Amino acid sequence: xxxxxxxxxxxxxxxxxxxxxxxxxxxxxxxxxxxxxxxxxxxxxxxxxxxxxxxxxxxxxxxxxxxxxxxxxxxxxxxxxxxxxxxxxxxxxxxxxxxxxxxxxxxxxx
Amino acid sequence: xxxxxxxxxxxxxxxxxxxxxxxxxxxxxxxxxxxxxxxxxxxxxxxxxxxxxxxxxxxxxxxxxxxxxxxxxxxxxxxxxxxxxxxxxxxxxxxxxxxxxxxxxxxxxxxxxxxxxxxxxxxxxxxxxxxxxxxxxxxxxxxxxxxxxxxxxxxxxxxxxxxxxxxxxxxxxxxxxxxxxxxxxxxxxxxxxxxxxxxxxxxxxxxxxxxxxxxxxxxxxxxxxxxxxxxxxxxxxxxxxxxxxxxxxxxxxxxxxxxxxxxxxxxxxxxxxxxxxxxxxxxxxxxxxxxxxxxxxxxxxxxxxxxxxxxxxxxxxxxxxxxxxxxxxxxxxxxxxxxxxxxxxxxxxxxxxxxxxxxxxxxxxxxxxxxxxxxxxxxxxxxxxxxxxxxxxxxxxxxxxxxxxxxxxxxxxxxxxxxxxxxxxxxxxxxxxxxxxxxxxxxxxxxxxxxxxxxxxxxxxxxxxxxxxxxxxxxxxxxxxxxxxxxxxxxxxxxxxxxxxxxxxxxxxxxxxxxxxxxxxxxxxxxxxxxxxxxxxxxxxxxxxxxxxxxxxxxxxxxxxxxxxxxxxxxxxxxxxxxxxxxxxxxxxxxxxxxxx
Numbered sequence: 001x002x003x004x005x006x007x008x009x010x011x012x013x014x015x016x017x018x019x020x021x022x023x024x025x026x027x028x029x030x031x032x033x034x035x036x037x038x039x040x041x042x043x044x045x046x047x048x049x050x051x052x053x054x055x056x057x058x059x060x061x062x063x064x065x066x067x068x069x070x071x072x073x074x075x076x077x078x079x080x081x082x083x084x085x086x087x088x089x090x091x092x093x094x095x096x097x098x099x100x101x102x103x104x105x106x107x108x109x110x
Numbered sequence: 111x112x113x114x115x116x117x118x119x120x121x122x123x124x125x126x127x128x129x130x131x132x133x134x135x136x137x138x139x140x141x142x143x144x145x146x147x148x149x150x151x152x153x154x155x156x157x158x159x160x161x162x163x164x165x166x167x168x169x170x171x172x173x174x175x176x177x178x179x180x181x182x183x184x185x186x187x188x189x190x191x192x193x194x195x196x197x198x199x200x201x202x203x204x205x206x207x208x209x210x211x212x213x214x215x216x217x218x219x220x221x222x223x224x225x226x227x228x229x230x231x232x233x234x235x236x237x238x239x240x241x242x243x244x245x246x247x248x249x250x251x252x253x254x255x256x257x258x259x260x261x262x263x264x265x266x267x268x269x270x271x272x273x274x275x276x277x278x279x280x281x282x283x284x285x286x287x288x289x290x291x292x293x294x295x296x297x298x299x300x301x302x303x304x305x306x307x308x309x310x311x312x313x314x315x316x317x318x319x320x321x322x323x324x325x326x327x328x329x330x331x332x333x334x335x336x337x338x339x340x341x342x343x344x345x346x347x348x349x350x351x352x353x354x355x356x357x358x359x360x361x362x363x364x365x366x367x368x369x370x371x372x373x374x375x376x377x378x379x380x381x382x383x384x385x386x387x388x389x390x391x392x393x394x395x396x397x398x399x400x401x402x403x404x405x406x407x408x409x410x411x412x413x414x415x416x417x418x419x420x421x422x423x424x425x426x427x428x429x430x431x432x433x434x435x436x437x438x439x440x441x442x443x444x445x446x447x448x449x450x451x452x453x454x455x456x457x458x459x460x461x462x463x464x465x466x467x468x469x470x471x472x473x474x475x476x477x478x479x480x481x482x483x484x485x486x487x488x489x490x491x492x493x494x495x496x497x498x499x500x501x502x503x504x505x506x507x508x509x510x511x512x513x514x515x516x517x518x519x520x521x522x523x524x525x526x527x528x529x530x531x532x533x534x535x536x537x538x539x540x541x542x543x544x545x546x547x548x549x550x551x552x553x554x555x556x557x558x559x560x561x562x563x564x565x566x567x568x569x570x571x572x573x574x575x576x577x578x579x580x581x582x583x584x585x586x587x588x589x590x591x592x593x594x595x596x597x598x599x600x601x602x603x604x605x606x607x608x609x610x611x612x613x614x615x616x617x618x619x620x621x622x623x624x625x626x627x628x629x630x631x632x633x634x635x636x637x638x639x640x641x642x643x644x645x646x647x648x649x650x651x652x653x654x655x656x657x658x659x660x661x662x663x664x665x666x667x668x669x670x671x672x673x674x675x676x677x678x679x680x681x682x683x684x685x686x687x688x689x690x691x692x693x694x695x696x697x698x699x700x701x702x703x704x705x706x707x
Contacts, residue, residue: 016692017699019684027684030691035601038205045201046431049194053423056409063408071325073409077190078472082465085197089204089458096209096454100693107696 012107030103034096041092045085052076120509121262124516128300129277132524135293158452162459164291165443167298169196169460170467171247171526172254173581175301175519178468180491181579182475183482184398186406188423189475192582193468195427197461199434199585204457207435209450210600210690217445218533219438219592220541226599228680229607235614237541239591240438241561242622244534246584247437248527248565253580254492255523256569260341261493262516267341268570274523275566281524282531282558291446297525298463304518305470308499308511312477315502324479325407335388336484343380344488348373348393358382386484394486406479418651421658426582429657433585436592438537439529449694474498495519527562534561582655583625590617590660594668600690602669603683609672617664624656 015023056063056073065072174196181189216222220236223229252271259270316322329349340358352371359379360369371393378384386392410419434440447453478485478494481501485491496519499511538557591614598605598613652659672679680686682701689700 013696013698016688024684027687027691031601031687034691035206042202042205045198049198049427050424053410053420060408069321071187071407073187074190074407074472077187077194079469081194082197082469085201086458086462086465089201089461092201092205093454093458097451100451104693104696 012109016107026103026107030099033099037092037095037099041088045088048084049081118263118265120513121259121516124513125259125273125520128517128520128524129273132277132293132297132521132528133281135296158447158455158459160291160295161443161447161452161456162463163295163298164446165294165440165456165460166463166467167294167296167301167521167525168439168443168529169437169464169526170298170301170522171581172251172258172519172522174467174471175305175522176254176258176492176495177250177579177581178471179474179478179495180485180493182472183478183485183491183494186401187409188419190472191423191427192430193464193471195430196434197464197468198427199430199432200457200461200464202431203435203440204454204461207596207600208444208453208457211441211596212444212447212453213450213690213692213694214686215689217442218537219436219441219595220537222599223595223610226680226686227605227607227610228682229610232607232610232614234541235611235618236592236595237537239587239614239618240537241534241542242618243436243584243588244438244530244537244561245565245568246587246625247439247581248530248534248561249568250580251523251527251530252566252569255520257490257492258496258516258519258523261490261496262512271566271569274520274527275562277524278527278531279558279562281528282535283555291443294443294525294529297521300521301518301525302463302467304514304521305467308515309470309473311507311511312498312502313473316477316480319502322480323403324476325403329402330392330394330479330483330486331389332386332392332484333388333480335385337383337385338484338487340378340382340384340488341380341490342488344378345396346371346376346378346393346487347396348376350391352390352393353387354390355385355387356382358384384487386487392483392486395489398486398489403479418648421648421651422655425655425658428661429582429586429589429655431589432593432657432661433587433589435596436588437584438533439526442529442533451693477502531558531561579654580629583628586655586657586660587618587621587625589657590621590664593661594665598665598668598672602672603687604672604676604679605668606672606675606678607680608675608678609668609670612671613664613668616667617660620663621656621660624653624660628654 012023012026016026017023052073063071063073067075174193178189178192181192211222214222214225216225219240220233223232223236252274255270255274256267257270259265259273260267348371351373354369354371355367356365356369356378357367358365359382360371361377362379375396376393410423444453444456447456474495477498478491482494482497485494485497496512496515499508499515502508503511535554535557538560539553543553543557594613594617595610599610685699685701688698692698692700
């Protein structure tokens, strides 16, 4: 950051309030971090979900596998998906909160 | 011998109990919320867990409680994507929308549009869309109520719709539901109990019956001699001639006694009774291709006879993923979170609770495959959840379990319709009614009447689409309009008023055009309750599941027009981004504060 060009004693929160270029840099980095993580998690989940139908089309025998009498597609789609969605969400919440904490520490320093 | 009859009084008692409990808890909550003077103050003491229960209470509708099982019965394993999509929609909401939306201070989608773009035009457009989506989502709730009450009591279809309509009106007009997160939370736990406990009991009955396999590779047959009442005229396709006993009208001829339903197309008139002997192959409504058990349990095998199953699946998933964030009754609840961080945590709990609910629903479809296949004859497969207890259990278990399921179903109708009615009525009175009615209590009440009356009247019309399918269309419209508005509004500074208007108009007209075609015109191609948009071919599939092409188009138009009008980006956008994205505890200039509505 262009520390040399700004006068000392200007807290980052003031840069953001006055919408200076430096303030913009802070805001953009926050937005980018949150958006990139959100999209990454969504992409991973989407690829996983979209791959399931493909998997059963490519390898139809998988669809006839049974675990405890329940056919594999039913088990995957009916049960397993939900803990995975929950795990992805949990990770996302934690990571987003961490980013916000870091951002707060960054802009609150004097 | 089994029939579709069950004793009426326990079901009626169930409905009355749920209605009274809802109104009662609502009334108590109203008194509490008056003493705290402002229910938002009260709601800020509500933690993510209560809030999440309330969101789920409002979200789990007739489509989830009855519709999914009905579709599983007909179409098999592919339907499991519906609940997966209903849940995954909240992951998208969590990743892109939850915290910024709460921080924006918007109470409704039109609020968000105005805060972000400082435009009354976008606000009005958003209001119209909220009303449209709300009506589309309310319609299946009333249809479901009519169907449910008819299934368990034999009452005409309009009775159930009217009962739910009246209770919702009382609730909303009294202001009860509005203030009470608690009522919605209660409805969720009622619904979860009502779907989970019967599964355990029915599973025991199924085991002691020798655990017959629902996916056995045979054509669908009835196990016992079954009498089916045909309430509305159906066109049947008979694959194999079936000797039946019938009282009523077959192919225009009065029949009273034994008759053979010859292979081919047959028309059975409404009011007829058909008795199928044990072991006979079920004749099914024309629009459904009856699958044998193996096809039924195989992914993307096209069970049930919908062509282009792969396109339909991916397009549906897109609608559900991106539509959830645009549902008006869901978004209102985010406002009651204390801050953005709590909004995220609430969403996380929602995903957990929905998963806990949805693992139970497919079981009913699978059991229906064994015990209630005669539903294929009337096409009223949405009733399977309510019919199973009388088919599988001895008295008094059957009555008890059936009462629980009816209670859960009515809780689903009531909570979802109340939430939607509040949202639609609020928008109608705030933005669309004119003159002295705007934003007054009288205006809100008039809005509530309109919000309920229009879909009730529509539900009387013979729109024979399945519950889960109609709800899917509401998701498609939401995904093609509010999703781009929210996502671009939150993450892209370049969004302009003109861009938003263009995107909402194009996405909204494409998606609702497809929806109208599917419901009104497409439905003429079929007699089935199970099959929305069975108009044949790729065009039929594109119109029945429009999201795959309408969502990208809406995004493209919104971005394109915004780039063309880049000079009109609102000056306040920098400040708005600070408000949307920075944690509340930081002392920053976020622009003028909004007061609570």
